[in-house]
Amino acid sequence: xxxxxxxxxxxxxxxxxxxxxxxxxxxxxxxxxxxxxxxxxxxxxxxxxxxxxxxxxxxxxxxxxxxxxxxxxxxxxxxxxxxxxxxxxxxxxxxxxxxxxxxxxxxxxxxxxx
Amino acid sequence: xxxxxxxxxxxxxxxxxxxxxxxxxxxxxxxxxxxxxxxxxxxxxxxxxxxxxxxxxxxxxxxxxxxxxxxxxxxxxxxxxxxxxxxxxxxxxxxxxxxxxxxxxxxxxxxxxxxxxx
Numbered sequence: 001x002x003x004x005x006x007x008x009x010x011x012x013x014x015x016x017x018x019x020x021x022x023x024x025x026x027x028x029x030x031x032x033x034x035x036x037x038x039x040x041x042x043x044x045x046x047x048x049x050x051x052x053x054x055x056x057x058x059x060x061x062x063x064x065x066x067x068x069x070x071x072x073x074x075x076x077x078x079x080x081x082x083x084x085x086x087x088x089x090x091x092x093x094x095x096x097x098x099x100x101x102x103x104x105x106x107x108x109x110x111x112x113x114x
Numbered sequence: 115x116x117x118x119x120x121x122x123x124x125x126x127x128x129x130x131x132x133x134x135x136x137x138x139x140x141x142x143x144x145x146x147x148x149x150x151x152x153x154x155x156x157x158x159x160x161x162x163x164x165x166x167x168x169x170x171x172x173x174x175x176x177x178x179x180x181x182x183x184x185x186x187x188x189x190x191x192x193x194x195x196x197x198x199x200x201x202x203x204x205x206x207x208x209x210x211x212x213x214x215x216x217x218x219x220x221x222x223x224x225x226x227x228x229x230x231x232x
Contacts (some may be wrong), residue, residue, distance in 0.1 A: 036223075043120075043207050043225040044158075090157060102221065104157045112187075 002027040002093045004105035012111040019063075019078040021108045023091030026072065032094040033074040034102065035065055037087050044090065051073065061085070086112045117141055117208050120224035127198055128232055135193045135227045137208030143188035144210035148221070149181075152205040164191040188213070198231040205229075 007022040025031055032051050036044040048059025055067040061084075065076045074091060091105040117140040127133050137147055145166045150158040162183050163171040170183035180202075182194040191210075195202050207226045212217060 041205075041226070041228065042225040043118075044209075101160070101163070103160075106157045107155075 002031065002095060002103050004091050004093050004103055005088040006089075006091050006105035006108050008108055009106065010109050010111065012113060013081045014113050015083055016080050019076070019085065019110065021089050021091075021110065023065075023074045023076065023105060024072050025074060025091070025093045027093055027095065029106045031097050033065075033067060034092040034094070035059065035063070035074075036090045036092060036104075037061075038090065039087050039089075045077070045090075062101050081110075081112045083112050083114065086110055116164060116210065116212060116220070116222045118222045118224040119208075120208055120227050122227060123225065124228045124230075126230045126232065130197055130198055132152060132196045133198055133229060135195075135206055135208075135229070136188055137188045137191045137193070137210065137224050139210040139212075140221070142210075143213045144191075145213050146211040147191040148209045148211075149183060149191070149193050150207045150209070151228075152207060154205075160208060161193075195229065198229070200231045201232045203229055 003026045005024045033051045035047040037047050038044050047063050048057045050057045050067045058064045063078045065074050086107050088107050090107050092102045094102045127221045147164040149161045151161050152158045160173050161176045164183045164185040166185045166188050172218045185191040185207045205226050208224045211220045
């Protein structure tokens with residue numbers, strides 16, 4: 001069984017400040033980890049993913065995440081928040097069998113304050 | 115590439131009627147598609163796995179007679195909400211697994227369908 005915990009359902013940052021969205025996972029096998037972004041009334045867009053190899057993963061729009069096995073974490077960061085980053089962010093995990101059956105976290109709504 | 119579309123994007127229907135939602139992979143083939151349901155301010159909950167040419171696999175607690183899924187081709191899956199009731203109002207999102215090429219086994223999401231049952 002696998003699960004994802006996102007700490008903080010709402011996060012507010014000032015424009016230009018660091019964005020940190022937390023994600024911890026539980027998986028009985030080596031995980032595939034994902035971050036998705038969802039804008040209002042839209043589907044999900046993949047920001048980045050970790051499969052194997054380098055633990056620091058860079059994604060679109062300046063986001064990156066680091067896989068830390070010892071901490072079972074996959075936190076999402078961005079050095080400088082932009083107003084357009086305001087959205088809902090979902091962390092997700094899949095088993096090593098592939099990208100197929102994905103379990104999503106409860107989501108974190110990011111608010112960017114001008 | 116790797117675009118998934120859903121139709122309609124929004125639908126409003128009367129209680130007791132049936133609604134069909136289409137999910138299409140526009141530029142790739144997908145032997146597997148997933149249907150998710152998202153309640154306001156909540157995460158996506160997997161409803162069922164749709165496999166081309168075979169019966170869908172439903173998650174625990176999802177009524178298969180209520181949510182009919184048909185995956186008739188490698189680019190189309192449909193979700194029919196039968197005898198819809200207000201509690202079925204939700205945002206329904208599909209995803210498709212890329213079957214080949216550089217995006218093999220990668221999951222791509224549709225834009226979602228907002229269903230409102232009056």
